[in-house]
Amino acid sequence: MWAFGRGTGITALVLLTVAVVAGVVARSGRAVVLPRTGIAIFHRGAALTATALVALHVGSLLLDPWAQLRLVDVVVPFAGSYRPVWVGFGTVAVDLLAAVTVSGLLRHRIGPGAFRAVHWATYGLWPVALVHVLGAGTDSFRPWLLAVLVVCAGAVAAVVGWRISRGFTEIGAVGNVAGRVLG
Template identity: 30%
Template structure:
């Protein structure tokens, strides 16, 4: 069994699952921002929420799998200590530490979303807004630590995903005031 595992193309798998995790995190963030736009029909809003949740949870698990593969990599193996403790990696400690923090961010955001009804709404929203810096940390980790970032389509995908999240965030900020006032008026 050990020989079979050592024969796996771990480096390629590490990059594949890292990229897939990033793209699912991007999808979760982008759909989550879109979900918050006013005007969606309830049925559409429900579909968006399920897509947001599925993408975010998938991204988290893919990111954890990405990190776990680093332990069995034969070219540049990481210890559990280097993976679990931010900035403890012997290779590129800052870049890999940002990846570790992004992974913890994803786990915390997912867990607190599952506990949403048990948390104070303001606390939950504050934690959920950590999705933005978590996304940026994952982006910086991918761009700086990814051995394939120089591949044109991969670098372009990083630029485009960042641009989409930025544009959606700006659009949401402009729509936010109107929604918040209407929402607040309806609660009184």
């Protein structure tokens, strides 16, 4: 279970990275590889798959006797006995992911303003998840994992840099088109 937990956690971070990059590209209104609607659908698929992997990650560690993860550790940050600070960051990431996922699934009921406000938590969720991977994992400073994390961090840094630059133009219709296609 421990190896499965590690694998699903690392894969979830990679897919969260893909979701963040695709989300920013979708909001830009630029058809990079796919049409805008396709990018929005790809973003949502990557995000939901990452969410499922996080659930598998947490579930497998709850079942693993070596990890000694308790249900309270999944909900209350920094309450755990195993690497409490690092696991606590994971708990914060799970809590933020839950809020973002629920807002995404209920976006038509809560309205676009509330959806966007909660969705901005992704910019906090991603680095918190990265810190969790660095500190909680047994592979934290292995060269292969550091290479994966550098690529993920570089991709997010590049897309966030573009997002906050003057050259970024946000297309408001992207969310509406994606909502009609996905809803």
